[in-house]
Amino acid sequence: MSEQLTLYLFKASPFSQKIELALAEANAPHKAYQVDLFNKPEWFASKVNPVGKVPAVTYGGPNVDPDDPSPLSAKIAESNVILEFLADLYPDSGLLPKDPVSRAKVRFFIDATHKHLEGSLLDFIRGRESSENTLKGIEFIQGLLEEGKDFAVGNHYTIADACISPHLARLKIITETDLGRFPAGMGYKLGEELKGPKFAKLMKYVQRMLERPSLKQAHDEESLIAFFKTIFTERAQ
Ligand SMILES: N[C@@H](CCC(=O)N[C@@H](CS)C(=O)NCC(=O)O)C(=O)O
Structure with missing residues (x-):
């Protein structure tokens, strides 16, 4: 056992x-x-x-x-x-690939998610900063995605995908509902920017990650929206 x-x-x-x-x-x-x-x-x-x-x-x-x-x-x-x-x-x-170069790429993607997206997105949601750094982080992450590949690294789901997916799921919620402590309308505005051609590659990746059965199993969007409504009762000016 x-x-x-x-x-x-x-x-x-x-x-x-x-x-x-x-x-x-x-x-x-x-x-x-x-x-x-x-x-x-x-x-x-x-x-x-x-x-x-x-x-x-x-x-x-x-x-x-x-x-x-x-x-x-x-x-x-x-x-x-x-x-x-x-x-x-x-x-x-397959959560980590076998070959050293791909393993390094997975680790780099996780490091980039941590350094460029995780903090800025949470700070934006909490009304502590504008969406500027979040957008920069998203652009950086998009630059790591390889054309013709379905996952963060190569053609297999890895811990790089598991690391970023929860943040992408929250990005979807705040841009669709405007829920957060940021000034009213800023979530929608970020959503509009992400819909443009500049972020098309990233948004296709987001879609693939949100359709993943593991995400559907772990992520209850309705409950999270209800939770956000209870904690984001005030807005930053
Ligand atoms: N760097 C940590 C962050 C973990 C974290 O901030 N967890 C929050 C929930 S999202 C928490 O447990 N907060 C409770 C507390 O700080 O008392 C990680 O990646 O695991």
């Missing part, structure tokens, strides 16, 4: 969703425990992730209930580290 694997997540967290996608793509048996970030259980920081953030996984050790984590399991946090861990655990899943 394989070692136990438990994912601690928050459903609306894009970082958690990366891991849900990778687990689904690898068809990996696991348990999932929803951490209420507004009322975190005391044991979560002391027994799973000292910084109190999701996602986190426990691996190995006895097969315990997720709300009673064992000191004998390995604890792994940081979404991009967990993605690599899952690719290592499931080498035949």
Whole structure:
């Protein structure tokens, strides 16, 4: 029997969703425990992730209930580290390609998503900055997509796709609903810019990622929209 694997997540967290996608793509048996970030259980920081953030996984050790984590399991946090861990655990899943150049490209894509898109998009959604850096980040990412290839790298789903897809799913929501803390209309405006010919390659990639069965399984757009409505009650001026 394989070692136990438990994912601690928050459903609306894009970082958690990366891991849900990778687990689904690898068809990996696991348990999932929803951490209420507004009322975190005391044991979560002391027994799973000292910084109190999701996602986190426990691996190995006895097969315990997720709300009673064992000191004998390995604890792994940081979404991009967990993605690599899952690719290592499931080498035949294709989550990381076998050849060194493609592996480097996957890692570069993940690094680019982190440096150029993740922070700027979240800051835009939270009303902390305009969409300028988000657009620059999207342009940078688009430049990494190779013509005629369906995925971030090559012709197979990898952890690079799992890393960016949750952000693309949120980009779709904010541009279609204008939900966010940014000034009214800025979400729609970003959506209009993305519809132009300049971003056609990226938007086709977005479409492919949103149609992926793993994304459909992990992503409940209606619930996320409802959640956004509860947290984005004010707007930045
Ligand atoms: N760099 C981390 C970011 C994780 C993160 O910010 N998680 C948020 C949810 S989206 C969280 O757990 N926040 C709770 C807290 O900070 O107390 C990763 O990639 O895993």
